[in-house]
Amino acid sequence: MTIANRLKDYIDGKGISYDTVAHHRTSTTRQSAIAAHVPGSIMAKSVVVHHELGYALAVVPSTHRIELSALQDVMDRRLGLASEDEVVSLFADCDIGAVPPIGAAYDVPVIVDESLRAADDVYFEGGDHRTLVHVSGKDFRDLTVDARQARFSHPAY
Numbered sequence: 001m002t003i004a005n006r007l008k009d010y011i012d013g014k015g016i017s018y019d020t021v022a023h024h025r026t027s028t029t030r031q032s033a034i035a036a037h038v039p040g041s042i043m044a045k046s047v048v049v050h051h052e053l054g055y056a057l058a059v060v061p062s063t064h065r066i067e068l069s070a071l072q073d074v075m076d077r078r079l080g081l082a083s084e085d086e087v088v089s090l091f092a093d094c095d096i097g098a099v100p101p102i103g104a105a106y107d108v109p110v111i112v113d114e115s116l117r118a119a120d121d122v123y124f125e126g127g128d129h130r131t132l133v134h135v136s137g138k139d140f141r142d143l144t145v146d147a148r149q150a151r152f153s154h155p156a157y
Contacts, residue, residue, distance in 0.1 A: 003100075004093040004127025010105035016139045021123065021132040027097065029062040029125060036123070036132050043132075044116055044124040044140070046099040048087050048108075051077035055090060059101040059144070060113040064153035071152040075111065094127040102143050110147035117141065117149060 003020060011018055023035035033043035040063035047058045047066055056075065058066055072079050084096050091099050091106055101124050103110035116122065122140035126133045135143065 002126070002128060003131055003133055004091075006093055006105045007100050007102055007127055007133070010102060011133075011135075011143065014143065016135060016143060018133050018135045018139070020126060021134055022130060023132065025129045027129065029097075032125060032129070032132060033062050033123070038123045038132065042116075042119045042122055044101040044122055046101045046125070048082035048090065048099060049079045050082045050086060051075070051079050053077070055082060055086070055108055057099070057101060057103040057108050057110045058113075058152070059110060059116065059147070060153040061115055063155055064113065064115065065156040066153050071111070071150075074148070074150040074152055091127075094125075095129055098125040098127055098129050100124050100127055100133065104143070104146060110144055111152070112144050112147045112149050113153045114149055114151045115153065 021036045026032045029045040033040045041061050043062040045062045119137040123132045123134050
């Protein structure tokens with residue numbers, strides 16, 4: 001069970017307590033939630049988007065899909081999904097598709113969907129496809145204190 005070094009250093013530096021949950025290798029955040037027996041509604045999924053001034057990390061529950069037009073309206077920017085090469089350049093110690101929602105550890109601005117803000121517990125990818133990080137909802141809010149909050153997703157199923 002390992003989490004990305006930058007993420008670990010950041011969380012440890014904030015004095016946040018967390019535990020990790022190992023699971024079999026998965027390809028998506030939704031599959032990770034299922035494999036780890038975690039409700040998808042409290043599993044944070046990170047999506048890297050780009051715009052004319054840089055990048056942002058959009059964070060939604062794994063049960064939701066981003067409404068790109070709503071996110072563009074909230075951010076007042078034209079957005080596109082970042083390419084794999086762009087994601088690797090920003091999150092060099094993470095596997096593709098296992099980006100943690102703690103953008104501050106990587107100097108990437110974050111916007112969190114309001115549907116995650118009231119969760120008592122939050123789980124998220126730790127940087128690989130085999131390990132989740134579990135924090136209290138309060139600690140997740142502390143780790144994303146500088147993130148914008150808005151409604152920009154809807155349930156995927």
